[in-house]
Amino acid sequence: MKKQNTFIVAAAVTAAVIAAFWLLLAAPSYTGNAINMTQGVTTQSAINYQLHMTVLWVCVVIGVIVFSAMFSSIVLHRKSRDHEAAQFSHSTGAEIIWTIIPILILVVIAIPATKALVNMEVAPETEMTVKITGFQWRWKYQYVEDDIQFISSLDAVSNAARRLASGTNPRSVDNYLLEVDHPLVLPANTKIKFLITADDVIHSWWVPALGWKRDAIPGFINEAWTEILEPGTYRGQCAELCGKDHGFMPIVLKVLPKAEYRQWVQQQKTHMVTQQADIERLWSREELMKLGENVYASQCAACHQSDGMGLAPAFPALAGSSVANGPVSEHIDIVLNGRDGTAMHALGNMLSAADIAATLTYTRNAFGNTSGDVVQPRTIYRIKNG
Amino acid sequence: MSNENTHKHAHAHDHHDDKPTGFLNRWLFTTNHKDIGTLYLILALVMFFVGGAMAMIIRAELFMPGLQLVEPDFFNQMTTMHALIMVFGAVMPAWVGFANWMIPMMIGAPDMALPRLNNWSFWILPFAFTMLASTLFMDSGGPAAGWTLYPPLSLQGGQSFAFVVFSIHMMGISSIMGAINVIATILNMRAPGMGLLRMPLFVWTWLITAFLLIAVMPVLAGAVTMLLTDHFFATSFFNAAGGGDPVMFQHIFWFFGHPEVYILILPAFGVVSEIIPTFARKPLFGYSAMVYATASIAFLSFIVWAHHMFTVGMPLTGELFFMYATMLIAIPTGVKVFNWVSTMWKGSMTFETPMLFAIGFVVLFTIGGLSGLMLAIASVDLQYHDTYFVVAHFHYVLVPGSVFALMAGTYYWLPKWTGHMYSEKWGKIHFWLSAISVNILFFPQHYLGLAGMPRRIPDYSTQFADFNMISSIGGFIFGASQLIFLGVIIHCVYKSRVKAPGRVWEGAKGLEWTLSSPPPYHSFNTPPVIDSTTVAHAEGTH
Ligand code: HEM
Ligand SMILES: [Cu+2]
Numbered sequence: 001m002k003k004q005n006t007f008i009v010a011a012a013v014t015a016a017v018i019a020a021f022w023l024l025l026a027a028p029s030y031t032g033n034a035i036n037m038t039q040g041v042t043t044q045s046a047i048n049y050q051l052h053m054t055v056l057w058v059c060v061v062i063g064v065i066v067f068s069a070m071f072s073s074i075v076l077h078r079k080s081r082d083h084e085a086a087q088f089s090h091s092t093g094a095e096i097i098w099t100i101i102p103i104l105i106l107v108v109i110a111i112p113a114t115k116a117l118v119n120m121e122v123a124p125e126t127e128m129t130v131k132i133t134g135f136q137w138r139w140k141y142q143y144v145e146d147d148i149q150f151i152s153s154l155d156a157v158s159n160a161a162r163r164l165a166s167g168t169n170p171r172s173v174d175n176y177l178l179e180v181d182h183p184l185v186l187p188a189n190t191k192i193k194f195l196i197t198a199d200d201v202i203h204s205w206w207v208p209a210l211g212w213k214r215d216a217i218p219g220f221i222n223e224a225w226t227e228i229l230e231p232g233t234y235r236g237q238c239a240e241l242c243g244k245d246h247g248f249m250p251i252v253l254k255v256l257p258k259a260e261y262r263q264w265v266q267q268q269k270t271h272m273v274t275q276q277a278d279i280e281r282l283w284s285r286e287e288l289m290k291l292g293e294n295v296y297a298s299q300c301a302a303c304h305q306s307d308g309m310g311l312a313p314a315f316p317a318l319a320g321s322s323v324a325n326g327p328v329s330e331h332i333d334i335v336l337n338g339r340d341g342t343a344m345h346a347l348g349n350m351l352s353a354a355d356i357a358a359t360l361t362y363t364r365n366a367f368g369n370t371s372g373d374v375v376q377p378r379t380i381y382r383i384k385n386g
Numbered sequence: 387m388s389n390e391n392t393h394k395h396a397h398a399h400d401h402h403d404d405k406p407t408g409f410l411n412r413w414l415f416t417t418n419h420k421d422i423g424t425l426y427l428i429l430a431l432v433m434f435f436v437g438g439a440m441a442m443i444i445r446a447e448l449f450m451p452g453l454q455l456v457e458p459d460f461f462n463q464m465t466t467m468h469a470l471i472m473v474f475g476a477v478m479p480a481w482v483g484f485a486n487w488m489i490p491m492m493i494g495a496p497d498m499a500l501p502r503l504n505n506w507s508f509w510i511l512p513f514a515f516t517m518l519a520s521t522l523f524m525d526s527g528g529p530a531a532g533w534t535l536y537p538p539l540s541l542q543g544g545q546s547f548a549f550v551v552f553s554i555h556m557m558g559i560s561s562i563m564g565a566i567n568v569i570a571t572i573l574n575m576r577a578p579g580m581g582l583l584r585m586p587l588f589v590w591t592w593l594i595t596a597f598l599l600i601a602v603m604p605v606l607a608g609a610v611t612m613l614l615t616d617h618f619f620a621t622s623f624f625n626a627a628g629g630g631d632p633v634m635f636q637h638i639f640w641f642f643g644h645p646e647v648y649i650l651i652l653p654a655f656g657v658v659s660e661i662i663p664t665f666a667r668k669p670l671f672g673y674s675a676m677v678y679a680t681a682s683i684a685f686l687s688f689i690v691w692a693h694h695m696f697t698v699g700m701p702l703t704g705e706l707f708f709m710y711a712t713m714l715i716a717i718p719t720g721v722k723v724f725n726w727v728s729t730m731w732k733g734s735m736t737f738e739t740p741m742l743f744a745i746g747f748v749v750l751f752t753i754g755g756l757s758g759l760m761l762a763i764a765s766v767d768l769q770y771h772d773t774y775f776v777v778a779h780f781h782y783v784l785v786p787g788s789v790f791a792l793m794a795g796t797y798y799w800l801p802k803w804t805g806h807m808y809s810e811k812w813g814k815i816h817f818w819l820s821a822i823s824v825n826i827l828f829f830p831q832h833y834l835g836l837a838g839m840p841r842r843i844p845d846y847s848t849q850f851a852d853f854n855m856i857s858s859i860g861g862f863i864f865g866a867s868q869l870i871f872l873g874v875i876i877h878c879v880y881k882s883r884v885k886a887p888g889r890v891w892e893g894a895k896g897l898e899w900t901l902s903s904p905p906p907y908h909s910f911n912t913p914p915v916i917d918s919t920t921v922a923h924a925e926g927t928h
């Protein structure tokens with residue numbers, strides 16, 4: 001009797017736990033924490049959501065049937081109720097049934113699963129192409145037809161707040177860890193092709209609202225496509241472990257109605273013309289130092305640290321380094337082309353000539369370095385473009 | 387003179403049970419299957435707590451958004467080491483420990499077939515794990531690219547990477563030797579009358595596991611050796627800039643990796659198939675179906691590897707193949723679950739601790755199997771992949787799966803091993819705390835993954851805060867509950883005064899229960915007589 005009581009108490013506890021999980025299902029409306037896959041804003045994401053729900057329900061039904069059989073047996077067929085053990089150990093009929101029924105269920109699931117995959121992988125005729133390149137730890141976007149390109153990194157506020165014991169409460173930061181300096185701007189209702197690759201290690205480009213992720217792999221160019229049905233802002237993250245700041249390379253999409261998107265493209269182009277003029281002029285040392293300090297903070301400080309002391313052993317100090325105090329040409333070479341086998345990757349294609357020139361000037365004259373050199377943007381531009 | 391010699395000999399013969407004297411002779415030079423089994427189990431338990439401590443660090447950092455305790459790079463070292471230690475240091479050696487203890491006793495053999503090899507395959511391991519753990523204290527830190535070691539990231543590690551690779555080699559050698567020993571023992575040392583289809587299921591599942599081990603450990607060794615030469619000798623197996631292929635590593639790794647997850651779970655299927663009939667007092671339902679299901683799972687496990695790689699950009703036909711093959715695994719897995727439930731059906735059940743863990747296993751493993759079925763759907767996996775949904779899936783099959791089965795087996799055979807009963811009360815407390823907290827720990831991770839939280843990140847956006855906190859609380863309770871397990875074992879070994887009979891459990895069948903508790907040092911020196919009362923599972927049912 002006593003044994004039975006213990007068991008019933010224990011069963012009640014389990015039931016309470018299960019009930020607690022059911023209550024959690026109501027959690028999103030109270031806490032704002034989502035618990036299910038997004039339906040997203042593309043046909044692909046909607047199909048995936050549907051398929052996810054179908055298979056989930058199939059699993060729930062199978063689970064309920066199996067577990068109720070098991071738990072009723074646990075309640076009824078127990079020694080404490082003097083239940084005599086039957087001695088059967090085989091039933092061909094039953095075994096055939098529970099092999100055939102799962103096969104049928106799987107076939108029923110396989111049909112929509114195949115259709116969804118075909119829809120996902122077979123790209124329709126697309127209207128524009130964006131090339132995405134993953135770097136440690138930021139994304140580069142290139143609009144192939146419009147010849148626009150830029151780098152997108154974690155925004156400065158999140159970046160400061162996420163430091164160990166930064167003293168900033170993440171809840172006080174808007175879109176903590178999910179905000180970037182330059183979002184990827186895309187037109188709505190347009191079939192877009194993505195060419196996805198990486199420059200150092202494997203990353204994975206994932207915006208849940210689009211309904212898929214695709215790995216960015218050095219040496220490979222993966223294709224994916226989308227057609228976003230609603231303008232808006234959509235956020236995602238790198239999904240493949242890519243080193244220490246893997247958790248800090250978010251993706252933000254700003255999807256505009258087509259006409260607004262064309263305007264944005266025009267703005268970018270005008271901007272590029274002014275930029276070119278900017279590169280050709282002679283910059284003052286103060287200008288370069290000021291810009292250099294900003295670029296250093298956003299692009300270099302993650303590894304070399306804001307005081308230039310580096311993080312031994314992987315990330316060398318720049319303060320007093322032989323490169324930052326040695327010949328300029330060698331310094332330029334490392335920054336433009338990176339150094340093989342280390343986390344120092346090529347920045348030549350990631351940063352503008354002005355940014356690179358400014359950073360070089362800054363690092364050669366900060367942290368106690370006293371080379372006195374000033375590197376002009378047009379010098380870098382000439383080297384980069386032959 | 388000659389008289390004296392004969393006398394000595396006779397004396398020695400009388401006491402063939404005598405254990406070697408002296409600590410070194412008994413443990414370091416041992417060739418005895420029980421002592422080696424004990425060593426494996428102790429190592430596994432230690433590793434379980436070391437890996438568990440790392441998991442506590444991970445869950446503590448993830449308790450709330452923002453970085454409070456560790457730098458991201460150390461966090462990555464923790465996730466990597468946690469997985470390597472739990473897979474290679476805790477679960478795999480624990481199963482080899484069970485194999486050593488139980489297989490000779492279950493098939494009526496005196497010992498394992500290759501006792502010296504057995505000594506070696508154990509004693510490699512402490513060195514392998516010391517070496518692996520020592521990398522944490524080296525300048526370049528421990529491995530931080532995840533247990534999957536994907537290049538090019540894993541190649542960015544410093545000099546310590548060589549130690550990681552070498553320790554994996556040693557673990558692989560140990561596993562292969564252990565597997566050879568299991569196969570040789572099962573195929574050659576069965577007592578007369580112990581036909582293959584009369585063997586207990588634990589023996590069957592281990593036989594199949596041993597073949598998986600021999601097939602895939604060399605593949606892992608090859609993969610990490612290529613990483614080693616890429617890192618230190620300028621080869622370009624996986625370096626795209628040198629004409630290599632980083633995706634090829636993933637194919638090779640998962641050709642090892644998917645069978646590996648079945649290496650971790652098949653012996654668990656075996657243990658549960660021994661325990662449920664005992665406490666249901668009813669023969670195992672569908673013995674031969676269980677054997678064939680295990681064999682088909684093992685076969686299928688070789689042709690599904692790329693379901694871990696749906697996002698790398700495979701051709702459509704490849705993705706379809708791997709999706710269908712993966713879905714197929716659900717069928718033999720289903721057969722197993724249905725047969726366990728049918729074994730309980732109309733039994734006369736009691737719920738001692740081993741049975742509780744076995745029931746916990748069936749329920750929670752099934753949940754993990756069902757989320758596996760969801761992950762098999764390639765198109766939706768493009769959403770699930772590399773999120774906490776996957777983390778939830780594999781922890782359900784590994785923790786309340788493999789680990790619960792290990793605990794069930796420990797409670798089931800501990801009285802046999804030690805000759806004493808463990809404390810049933812504390813065993814039950816251990817079970818209930820573990821079973822409840824493991825769900826608080828892992829169930830919310832399904833939600834996190836579906837809501838968009840990637841895996842392997844040290845910090846997260848505030849929208850994931852609540853479920854991470856719940857999960858961490860569950861983690862701390864689960865971690866603390868395992869101290870009870872340790873306490874119960876220590877109590878049973880050193881303190882318990884309650885003597886265990888030979889047949890510890892009323893409904894237990896099989897040869898191991900015909901021996902005394904604790905059993906003689908050399909299990910069966912004369913082959914036992916095998917008839918329907920000593921065979922573990924009912925005959926004439928197939
Ligand atoms: C019905 C059976 C199962 C199916 C259909 C299944 C399916 C899958 C799939 C498709 C993935 C890849 C998910 C992704 O990364 O996107 C996966 C991951 C995983 N599964 Fe399973 N699984 C099953 C059972 C098991 C079992 C029995 C174990 C081990 C005991 C296991 C351990 C794992 C592990 C460790 C991973 C993650 C590996 C990693 O990426 O680190 N699975 N499973
Ligand atoms: Cu990443």
Ligand SMILES: [Cu+2]
Pocket residue numbers: 643644647690691693694
């Ligand atoms: Cu797998």
